[in-house]
């Protein structure tokens with residue numbers, strides 16, 4: 001759990017983070033969004049004390065982060081950044097082992113952990129362990145960067161635009177992988193991004209920052225239907241609002257009995273945004289829903305989807 005309490009950062013007369021309070025419960029993913037220069041990175045870096053707050057305090061699992069030396073704190077908090085920050089002259093295994101090594105883990109435990117993480121990130125240990133970062137694709141480097149951040153089994157993972165350098169398809173995969181790994185490890189995540197779609201996809205909660213302040217901290221659906229200010233309203237994108245609402249819901253939420261009259265089937269886990277796009281593309285008012293084995297289990301109708309895309313009364 002991360003508790004940020006009335007935290008302010010000043011550089012001279014310039015207040016770049018202004019009296020921010022946020023709480024991220026254990027196992028939650030909280031995303032910080034906002035315009036360039038609004039203080040997102042500064043706020044994130046105060047959590048692992050790469051930047052020291054001018055005022056306020058930050059607690060991790062109830063402990064004040066100032067109660068231990070900063071270098072020790074940073075070994076307990078994973079940190080992944082855009083561009084991955086891998087050491088170019090170290091192998092993949094050495095990169096991942098950085099913090100466990102500093103923390104004095106023995107060789108066998110480190111080796112086991114490295115292989116476990118490589119497997120978790122779908123990088124076959126035998127093939128990847130001894131490569132250097134330059135011998136990896138951008139997406140693979142990104143996965144090694146996150147694996148390194150998770151190596152010492154941190155309770156908290158900080159991520160600053162971790163997927164910023166990836167192309168859209170690899171990026172979507174990296175986002176899915178993060179959610180999967182987050183569920184498997186239960187790690188608490190605080191992530192900075194410029195990309196509202198990414199924020200909506202990943203965040204249990206989203207903090208919107210403007211000029212050093214958090215102007216709204218809420219779940220994605222609340223940001224869309226009850227933006228606290230015009231700035232939040234603009235940021236969530238008026239034209240995209242219905243589609244973003246649909247992307248938060250699944251076919252399962254509106255599935256009805258009965259069989260649709262033809263059309264490419266969808267699954268209960270398909271997002272309503274995707275189901276809607278499929279219907280428009282196929283020119284159909286309804287699509288069949290099938291389970292993982294391909295057996296028909298119901299239908300999803302355009303009318304039901306449209307109701308969920310509308311602003312709640």
Ligand SMILES: Nc1ncnc2c1ncn2[C@@H]1O[C@H](COP(=O)(O)OP(=O)(O)OP(=O)(O)O)[C@@H](O)[C@H]1O
Nearest residue numbers: 011014016034035036037038039040041042043194
């Ligand atoms: N070390 C520093 N000294 C002085 N000013 C700084 C320092 N670090 C950051 N700032 C200023 O603090 C403000 C917030 O910077 P920060 O990097 O936190 O913003 P951001 O929201 O992450 O921006 P971006 O999205 O562009 O990365 C900026 O105006 C920046 O110039």
